[in-house]
Amino acid sequence: MTVLVTGARGNVGRAVLDALVTAGQDVRAASRDVTTLDVGVAKVSADLEDPSTLDAALEGVSSVFLYTRPQGIEGFVKAAEAAGVRHVVLLSSGATLEPRSAQSRVARLHRAVEEALIAAPFAETLLNPGSFATNTLGWRADIAEGVVRTPYPDSRVGAIHERDIGDVAAKILADGSHAGEALQLSGPEPISFREQAAILADVLGRPLRVEELTPEQAAGRMAALGWPPEVPPEILRAMERTTREASVVTDVVRDVTGHAPRTFRQWAEDHRADFS
Numbered sequence: 001m002t003v004l005v006t007g008a009r010g011n012v013g014r015a016v017l018d019a020l021v022t023a024g025q026d027v028r029a030a031s032r033d034v035t036t037l038d039v040g041v042a043k044v045s046a047d048l049e050d051p052s053t054l055d056a057a058l059e060g061v062s063s064v065f066l067y068t069r070p071q072g073i074e075g076f077v078k079a080a081e082a083a084g085v086r087h088v089v090l091l092s093s094g095a096t097l098e099p100r101s102a103q104s105r106v107a108r109l110h111r112a113v114e115e116a117l118i119a120a121p122f123a124e125t126l127l128n129p130g131s132f133a134t135n136t137l138g139w140r141a142d143i144a145e146g147v148v149r150t151p152y153p154d155s156r157v158g159a160i161h162e163r164d165i166g167d168v169a170a171k172i173l174a175d176g177s178h179a180g181e182a183l184q185l186s187g188p189e190p191i192s193f194r195e196q197a198a199i200l201a202d203v204l205g206r207p208l209r210v211e212e213l214t215p216e217q218a219a220g221r222m223a224a225l226g227w228p229p230e231v232p233p234e235i236l237r238a239m240e241r242t243t244r245e246a247s248v249v250t251d252v253v254r255d256v257t258g259h260a261p262r263t264f265r266q267w268a269e270d271h272r273a274d275f276s
């Protein structure tokens, strides 16, 4: 019963790996660069966009935690089937559950991978989280200046801790439950960016001023980070919408793991060092 965790250097991948190790599972950690992967379990090189790397990574594996990479998904499905994989848990996105998902590039990319797994001969579980608490790591440079710059500061999202996604994925990978299901994951409550900034200020012990960016300024920043041009307008539309209606909050983390989802304050405390 070996579990392969792809993207083990990622925030969620690492949380899945840690939860599986804590549960005593036999785990193999995969990354495109294992030289920078500091884990106490077996490591293997794997690039989901290069299927030739997958046979060795999947040998003897019964279940997989998978990041969404549409390029190469067909090769992954073939290699997983050949290796006798029984269950794949996909980190997808809540974007695929939105009513206008057909118009969303982010949703379409995730949906393509979901559909490839649904059509595959092994079982799949789709994890569809909303906004990650780790998105606020993008504020680090501004926080160093004592400010949080964001469009729509009163947008309310169900910010989820990566360890809650990790706990859900690990439970399902370990016991094979929730096959054929799509699970909409969230943190415990809708919380605005302004409230997140106030909690970070409190936890970090220094004042943080909130400066509202216009949508144009925010789109410019995303473009400078190299985001594809269609994506900033989608994200800004979603942020505007959640100023009027809070993002969906669900009980799935508690239902699957038996524990309450962690609050944004817990996340900030866990990540204090990332802002110093």
Ligand SMILES: NC(=O)c1ccc[n+]([C@@H]2O[C@H](COP(=O)([O-])OP(=O)(O)OC[C@H]3O[C@@H](n4cnc5c(N)ncnc54)[C@H](OP(=O)(O)O)[C@@H]3O)[C@@H](O)[C@H]2O)c1
Residues within 6 Å of the ligand: 006, 007, 008, 009, 010, 011, 012, 013, 030, 031, 032, 033, 046, 047, 048, 049, 050, 067, 068, 069, 091, 092, 093, 094, 128, 129, 130, 131, 132, 134, 135
């Ligand atoms: N941010 C949000 O609010 C949000 C909301 C819903 C869903 N999501 C989903 O969550 C994902 C981000 O998760 P995260 O925060 O854990 O990201 P992260 O910390 O940026 O890590 C991304 C991971 O993707 C892996 N990866 C990238 N290209 C790969 C490839 N070709 N082959 C294998 N692995 C590859 C990387 O693996 P290595 O570097 O180790 O090879 C890395 O570990 C998004 O891509 C999206 O699908 C995000």
